[in-house]
Amino acid sequence: MKVRVFVSLKNGVLDPQGRAIHHAIEGLGFSGVSDVRAGRLIELEVDDSVTDAALDEMAQKLLANQVIENYRVERVAA
């Protein structure tokens, strides 16, 4: 089974990369974009026996740094 872990910066944490991407979008002539935040998507291929609790623990112990990041775990139907 595929699992997607979305890692994003918490609100209030400045995102220099997002700001640079935003700047580049505007530089390409696109308008109407008011903010850009860059995050990370991590895809795991796991056995069905892997529990939500175990996935949560993986995210907390390694995949996200909870000082600055939030995460969301999503199981993807095969």
Next chain:
Amino acid sequence: MTFRAAVITFPGSNCDRDMAVAIENVCGGEVHRVWHGDAALPEGLDFIALPGGFSYGDYLRSGAMAARSPVMQAVVAAANKGVAVLGVCNGFQVLTEAGLLPGALMRNAGIRFVCREVALNVENNDSLFTSRYFKDQRITIPVAHHDGNFFADDATLDRIEGEGRVAFRYAEEVNGSARNIAGVLNEKGNVLGMMPHPERHIEKAQGGIDGRALFESVVRTLVSA
């Protein structure tokens, strides 16, 4: 008593030899080189240094993989027992990722890699790492980093400031760090993380010697203890 130090090398560390040479030259004693895959540290260490570099290619987050490597469990245990631990640059990132220091080091606010000498203010000369400096001494130490933008929430910042745990502060704008914090101590004062590289300024041929006093502080405190 012989001063016993260890320098940890992770895959991608590149300041480990500079760190070992700085400790050998300024502190003397024995300097052990320890590989990240080692589960145990040498016996009877006084001092552990985590060097700069790009451990594990900065994969996931700078310092994240190194913080979960086998040797770090031994470093965390040693730190909790009171052994002095210094993390410089990537070593600072590893210490925050390992939970030994508060906050996190994010991409520089200006996006660019910053590689130059910077002015620092010595905020606290009461720690085992800084006792050979004067309080508010202005020193010059090189930085070389992409992810040096120190972040912590306001409550954490207020707490570490109130407890005198800011060891060094940038005296100029460098990377967007909260309150210009360049170096932070843990609660007990035996763990210091800093982005600037004191090991790169220990003899005149390197362009400055303002980093020497940090290593002199460590050896003086620990050997006379």
